[in-house]
Amino acid sequence: MGKTSKYVLYVSNLSSATRSADIKKEFSYAGPVEQVERDYKTRSALVELRSERDRAHAVLQSPDAQYAWKKMDGFRLDGRKWMVDWATKDDFKFFGWKWTEDSPSPSR
Incomplete structure (x- = not known):
């Protein structure tokens, strides 16, 4: 498995x-x-x-993202049960986002 983000989550199984x-x-x-x-x-x-x-502490996973991941995985909205996981470099590439987790100050 590739590297995962520290503060970006990938959400799938969304309703249209x-x-x-x-x-x-x-x-x-x-x-x-x-x-x-x-x-x-x-x-x-x-x-x-x-x-x-x-x-200031980019080495560790974001406490907010960690909490959101736990809280939102399995959340139901519009008749669908969300699947939430940590975003990977491939997810960033698919969405056209630049992977900045290895640099000191993320920017898009």
């Missing part, structure tokens, strides 16, 4: 009716959401969670 705003709203209960990108064709999304404390 679920919008990016819906995903952001649900994840925001678990922690601050910086960005959500939805792919309707694959019924999946990337969700970036981060807080100021994560920037």
Whole structure:
């Protein structure tokens, strides 16, 4: 298995009716959401969670992302049970995001 993100989660099994705003709203209960990108064709999304404390301690997984992963895996919305996992380099590539986890300051 490849390297996984410390603060970006991959969400699959989304309903075609679920919008990016819906995903952001649900994840925001678990922690601050910086960005959500939805792919309707694959019924999946990337969700970036981060807080100021994560920037200083990027070596460890984000506490907000860790909590969101535990809370949101198996969450039901629009008749679908979400599957949530840590995003990989391949997920970033699919969504056109630049993998920045090895650099000191992430940016897109």
